[in-house]
Amino acid sequence: MKALTCLSAVLFGTLFMSAPSYADPQSDTDDIRAFFQKRFPNITLADYADGVYAINENARTQWEEIEEFPPYEDAVDEGQAFFETPFANGKTYADCFPNGGIGIKQDYPKFDTETGQVITIESAINHCRTSNGEAALPYGQGELAYVSAYMASTSRDNLINVVIPDDERALAAYEAGKKLFYERRGQLNLACATCHVSSAGAQLRAEITSPALGHTTHFPAFRFAWDDIGTLQKRYAGCNTQVRAKPFALQSEEYRNLEYFHTYMANGLPLNGPGSRK
Amino acid sequence: MVKNKLQLLLIIAAAMTMLTACSESDTATDSSAQVQQDDALDIDTLMKHAEEARAEAAELGFEWSVTGPLLEEAHAAHKAGNHEQAIALFQEVKHQSMLAIEQAHYANKHWQLLIPVSK
Numbered sequence: 001m002k003a004l005t006c007l008s009a010v011l012f013g014t015l016f017m018s019a020p021s022y023a024d025p026q027s028d029t030d031d032i033r034a035f036f037q038k039r040f041p042n043i044t045l046a047d048y049a050d051g052v053y054a055i056n057e058n059a060r061t062q063w064e065e066i067e068e069f070p071p072y073e074d075a076v077d078e079g080q081a082f083f084e085t086p087f088a089n090g091k092t093y094a095d096c097f098p099n100g101g102i103g104i105k106q107d108y109p110k111f112d113t114e115t116g117q118v119i120t121i122e123s124a125i126n127h128c129r130t131s132n133g134e135a136a137l138p139y140g141q142g143e144l145a146y147v148s149a150y151m152a153s154t155s156r157d158n159l160i161n162v163v164i165p166d167d168e169r170a171l172a173a174y175e176a177g178k179k180l181f182y183e184r185r186g187q188l189n190l191a192c193a194t195c196h197v198s199s200a201g202a203q204l205r206a207e208i209t210s211p212a213l214g215h216t217t218h219f220p221a222f223r224f225a226w227d228d229i230g231t232l233q234k235r236y237a238g239c240n241t242q243v244r245a246k247p248f249a250l251q252s253e254e255y256r257n258l259e260y261f262h263t264y265m266a267n268g269l270p271l272n273g274p275g276s277r278k
Numbered sequence: 279m280v281k282n283k284l285q286l287l288l289i290i291a292a293a294m295t296m297l298t299a300c301s302e303s304d305t306a307t308d309s310s311a312q313v314q315q316d317d318a319l320d321i322d323t324l325m326k327h328a329e330e331a332r333a334e335a336a337e338l339g340f341e342w343s344v345t346g347p348l349l350e351e352a353h354a355a356h357k358a359g360n361h362e363q364a365i366a367l368f369q370e371v372k373h374q375s376m377l378a379i380e381q382a383h384y385a386n387k388h389w390q391l392l393i394p395v396s397k
Contacts, residue, residue: 031393031394031395032394033395035395119281145354163316179389182389182390182391182392182393183385183389184381184385184392185340185381185385186342187342187343187344187374188345189381191389191392193392193393193394194392197392198394213330240343242341244342244343244344245340245341245342245343246336246341246342246345246346247345248339249341254339255363
């Protein structure tokens with residue numbers, strides 16, 4: 001009888017310990033911030049907007065020198081020109097967005113209760129084009145990334161304010177993004193979280209892995225590896241490819257949901273895009 | 279009393295280890311049998327199995343980036359009449375895809391394991 005009781009206790013304890021945690025988004029955010037606070041006790045929340053340069057002094061010094069002559073400036077100027085050039089029907093991007101598209105990036109991604117989908121600023125740019133009779137632009141880099149970079153530049157210092165409305169579909173989208181973030185995939189069997197949570201700050205060959213918190217503040221970003229401005233989802237695809245997983249299509253539901261989760265955890269951080277990264 | 283509980287825990291742990299080992303051994307035997315079975319298959323059937331496994335991995339969203347190029351190589355070898363190389367490549371495509379499928383099922387059950395515990 002004693003043995004049976006003991007066995008039950010052990011089994012119950014094991015089940016209890018391995019039970020999945022279905023936390024709400026705010027608790028998730030609190031937890032991940034507490035984790036990073038413990039990992040990097042000298043870094044303030046706002047510092048995470050600087051990505052890996054917040055946690056590595058040597059890399060930061062180099063980055064600050066690069067930022068004296070920002071490599072993304074031409075792209076922002078081009079983006080502004082594209083942004084202000086009227087479509088064939090005479091309208092412009094400004095007609096598609098609140099506040100004429102100026103200083104609004106902090107609200108993206110947002111959940112559209114009409115379509116039940118997450119809208120990123122890049123998908124909204126293309127939606128603006130197609131609803132005005134223009135062809136959609138390729139995602140990732142080029143004209144669309146430049147327009148997005150210009151819009152990001154007008155939103156600098158605004159605090160990220162991603163909202164999850166009281167809608168089951170919005171929570172499901174957030175949860176799907178969260179799951180994708182924590183799932184191991186690819187031949188190397190790594191999750192986003194493996195490098196950017198569990199191993200954040202570790203040396204990976206010649207690089208330091210950046211914390212996930214704050215990743216979304218500075219995109220689109222000029223990456224020297226790309227020699228161009230590129231979007232956050234281009235980086236997602238790159239990360240997936242690096243772990244030898246077949247990437248999802250840019251602006252696929254999977255990546256939009258991931259961006260929703262990833263940006264939500266950065267709520268309250270100042271936008272500082274476009275940024276420059278190695 | 280404490281000693282008895284400790285013994286019980288050790289017995290449970292040992293039993294679970296044995297069960298796991300048996301289960302893994304079964305899987306290994308199954309897998310080995312499958313490979314032998316594949317060897318006996320004609321190349322068209324093997325190709326079909328490889329493509330089906332790859333499609334299933336893709337459907338689950340877990341296809342590996344290295345599998346597609348390998349499949350192309352396999353088809354090229356088959357087309358060029360290089361039978362042995364084609365068989366080896368189709369088997370590798372199938373093997374990678376099966377692992378990706380297994381990874382997907384594992385991820386579906388255990389993805390929360392990487393969520394940080396801050397307390």
